[in-house]
Amino acid sequence: MSESKIVDARDTFCPGPLMELITHMKQSNVGDTLELLSTDEGSGADVPEWVNKVGHEIISNEKIDGVWHIKIRKAK
Amino acid sequence: MRILVVGGGTGGTIVANNLARRLSGEIRAGKVRITMLSASDKHMYQPGLLYVAFGQMMPDELYRDQASLLESSIDFHVDPVEQFQLDKKQVKTKSGKVHEYDILVIATGSRIVPEQIPGLTEGAETFYTEASAVKMFKHLREFEGGKIAVVVGVPHKCPIAPVELIFSLHDFFKARGIRDKVKIKYHYPIGRIHTIEQVAKWAKPHFDRMGVEYETLFNVKEVDVENKVVKSEEDTETSYDLLIAIPPHRGMEVIERNSLGQGGWIPTDRYKLTMNGHDNVYVLGDTTNLPVSKTGSAAHFEAEVIAENIASIVKIGTPVRDYDGKVYCFIEAGHDKATYAMFNYLNPPDLKEPNKPMHWFKMSYNKMYWTSVRGLL
Numbered sequence: 265m266s267e268s269k270i271v272d273a274r275d276t277f278c279p280g281p282l283m284e285l286i287t288h289m290k291q292s293n294v295g296d297t298l299e300l301l302s303t304d305e306g307s308g309a310d311v312p313e314w315v316n317k318v319g320h321e322i323i324s325n326e327k328i329d330g331v332w333h334i335k336i337r338k339a340k
Numbered sequence: 341m342r343i344l345v346v347g348g349g350t351g352g353t354i355v356a357n358n359l360a361r362r363l364s365g366e367i368r369a370g371k372v373r374i375t376m377l378s379a380s381d382k383h384m385y386q387p388g389l390l391y392v393a394f395g396q397m398m399p400d401e402l403y404r405d406q407a408s409l410l411e412s413s414i415d416f417h418v419d420p421v422e423q424f425q426l427d428k429k430q431v432k433t434k435s436g437k438v439h440e441y442d443i444l445v446i447a448t449g450s451r452i453v454p455e456q457i458p459g460l461t462e463g464a465e466t467f468y469t470e471a472s473a474v475k476m477f478k479h480l481r482e483f484e485g486g487k488i489a490v491v492v493g494v495p496h497k498c499p500i501a502p503v504e505l506i507f508s509l510h511d512f513f514k515a516r517g518i519r520d521k522v523k524i525k526y527h528y529p530i531g532r533i534h535t536i537e538q539v540a541k542w543a544k545p546h547f548d549r550m551g552v553e554y555e556t557l558f559n560v561k562e563v564d565v566e567n568k569v570v571k572s573e574e575d576t577e578t579s580y581d582l583l584i585a586i587p588p589h590r591g592m593e594v595i596e597r598n599s600l601g602q603g604g605w606i607p608t609d610r611y612k613l614t615m616n617g618h619d620n621v622y623v624l625g626d627t628t629n630l631p632v633s634k635t636g637s638a639a640h641f642e643a644e645v646i647a648e649n650i651a652s653i654v655k656i657g658t659p660v661r662d663y664d665g666k667v668y669c670f671i672e673a674g675h676d677k678a679t680y681a682m683f684n685y686l687n688p689p690d691l692k693e694p695n696k697p698m699h700w701f702k703m704s705y706n707k708m709y710w711t712s713v714r715g716l717l
Contacts, residue, residue, distance in 0.1 A: 275685040276631035278499050278667065280535040284631050286559065287495040290588075291603045310531050317557055317574045 266295035274303045274331060281307050282314060285336070289320070292338050297323065302332040311336075341372045341654055344439055346421050346431065347447035348378030348406045350386075350713055351625035351639030355445050357715030358647035360411035363654055367413045372654060374413065375439060377431070379420035381406055384470075385709050387636065390501065393467035393476045394508050396675070397706075402470065409714055421448075424598045426618055443620050443650055446606060447643075448595060450497055450626035450634060454587040457493065459563030463570075464491070464585035467505075479582065480512060485521030486581030491560045491570055493588030494529050497626060497634040500681065502526070502586050503534055503543050504672045509584075510550040511674040524551075525578060527558035527570075539671070539681060542691040546673065560585070589634065591627060605629035610685070611662035613646055622646045633667050640712065641666040647715075670702040678702045 271288045273281035281302035288298055300311060311334050312322050323335035345356045356376050366372040383406045391397035410416055423432040430440045452468045454460040465480075467473040488509065492502050506526055513519040526533065526547065532540040533547060533554050547554060559573040563583065571577045590596075591604020600606050600615075607616040608628035615621040624646055625639030632638050642663055649659035665685030672678045673694035680698060681689035692698075711717045 273631045275665070277538075277683050277688050278536045278633045278681075279495060279631060280530070281631075282530045283494060283499075283535045286529055287603075290494065306537070313531055314557055318559070 266293065266297065268297045268299070271298055271300045274301050280304065281332075282310055285311060286314075289336075289338055294338050294340060296338050298336050298338070300332070300334045300336065302334070303330060304332070307332045307334065341366075341443065342441045343372065343374045343443045343445070343650060344431065344441035345374065345376045345445040345447065347445075347449060347625075347627070348376055348380065348383060348416075349447060349449045349625065349639070350636040351449075351627075351643045352376065352378070352445065352447035353383065353406070353409055353713050354640055354643035354715050355447065355622075355624070355647050355650075356414050357409075357411050357713075358644060359650055360413045361715060362647060362651035364413065366654060373415065375415040375417070375441075376410065377417050377419055377421055377433060377439065378406060379418070381418045383409055383713070385706070387498070387709075388706060389467045389470070389473045390504060390508065390672070391706070392470070392473040393480070394512055394675075395477050395481070399470045399474060404710060409710070411715075421594060422597075424594075424600060426621060429620070441620075443622070443653070445622045445624070445646060445650075446595075446600075446615070446627055447623075447625050447639070448592040448627050450589045450591055450604065451593075452587040453590045454493070454585065456588055457560050457562060457585075459565045460493075460560065460585055460587065463563035463565035463568075464583040464587075466585050466587050468497070468587055476584065480509075483513075483522070483582055485518055487523045487525065487579065488582045488584060489525050489527065489570055489578050489580035490584045490586075491527045491558065492529055492586040493560055495634065496586045496589050498669075499535055499633050499635070500539070500669045500671050502528065503539065505584065505586075506543075506547065506550070506552055507672060507674040510552065511676075515675070524553065525580075526552055526554040527560075527572070527578065528554065528556050529559045531556050536681060536683070536689060538689050538691050542679075589626070595627065601629055603629075610665070612649075612659070613642055613663050622650070632665055633669065635667060635669060637669055638667045641668075670698070670705065672699065672702060 465476040534540040624642040677694035678699035
């Protein structure tokens with residue numbers, strides 16, 4: 265059964281939002297959904313770039329009150 | 341009040357010593373008891389491993405007897421915890437002994453798991469253990485030229501290490517007079533050469549100056565040891581003559597076995613440093629699931645907050661301050677210069693150009709660590 269999880273990487277410079285996301289993706293199963301929260305301005309572009317390159321799926325990507333909410337489904 | 345510290349690394353040792361000093365009166369009066377349980381009677385200065393890998397420190401310089409680092413009032417046992425029974429406020433150790441507590445501090449650290457990546461254990465050098473650092477040095481010393489590939493697993497301890505490694509490789513082969521025969525290629529998991537944007541911007545012109553090639557968005561998938569090729573999750577590959585890996589890490593097995601946190605990382609409040617749902621359980625260092633660098637520096641600053649708060653709980657019944665995410669990392673930029681990155685949750689680092697005094701400060705700190713971990717610095 266697939267799970268949904270929030271990865272709260274707001275206000276972090278190291279290891280940073282994308283590195284946090286990769287860590288959590290490695291711990292997840294195919295089909296799981298992760299929602300990354302990030303205050304890093306670059307996340308809106310950086311995260312989809314990696315997700316698309318590695319072959320996972322972006323479900324949604326929006327900025328709400330200064331926080332990026334990026335939902336990803338683990339595809340492989 | 342029974343305070344139990346599980347783990348005798350940087351974080352646990354600073355918490356215990358700091359508390360023993362703050363609560364010396366209460367301990368003498370028999371109102372407070374501090375116990376530490378550790379898996380080892382030795383304490384290792386882990387940042388020294390990078391120096392061992394380049395022949396600049398000997399392994400025996402990395403160790404002290406753990407008991408010699410602790411305040412005499414701390415009840416220290418080499419007897420690792422096997423069961424955490426948080427509902428009963430007790431732990432059970434390998435020897436079968438049960439320790440009850442009122443406040444628990446978990447500082448069990450992390451471990452490398454190169455076996456998670458096929459071929460990495462057999463095919464790559466690394467420097468995250470004493471044996472592997474010595475082996476890597478011998479390999480570097482015998483290396484007469486060719487292509488070195490550096491790859492980085494996720495997550496990993498000491499996020500500055502990959503960058504320091506590159507500077508050290510450049511200076512090492514330059515000193516041997518064969519830098520022109522060695523091609524260095526650096527691979528990094530995200531879309532720039534370091535996770536901290538300011539470090540990436542600072543390091544990039546230095547990588548260019550040193551002639552270091554780099555590939556970003558490269559997450560190691562497997563190593564073809566026979567053909568000397570490392571492959572990425574992103575479907576790219578690099579051939580090599582010598583592969584050096586920053587191995588991926590996990591939390592300790594005892595944390596996973598006791599279902600305290602996925603991957604061995606315990607869910608922790610980023611300000612209070614308490615385990616989520618357990619106000620009497622503090623977590624620090626590599627053991628937390630916080631989006632904070634897994635470094636001795638983070639453990640040190642977290643330890644000071646935890647010790648101050650536990651002492652104030654004993655004295656006035658309430659904690660007094662929050663952890664602000666502070667981390668201070670030296671960055672060795674080769675064998676004779678260094679800089680540093682200091683930041684917290686809200687303020688990014690402001691990197692200065694590397695200089696010799698900062699390198700000598702770092703070399704001094706390698707000795708001063710033993711004062712620091714005693715809680716005196």
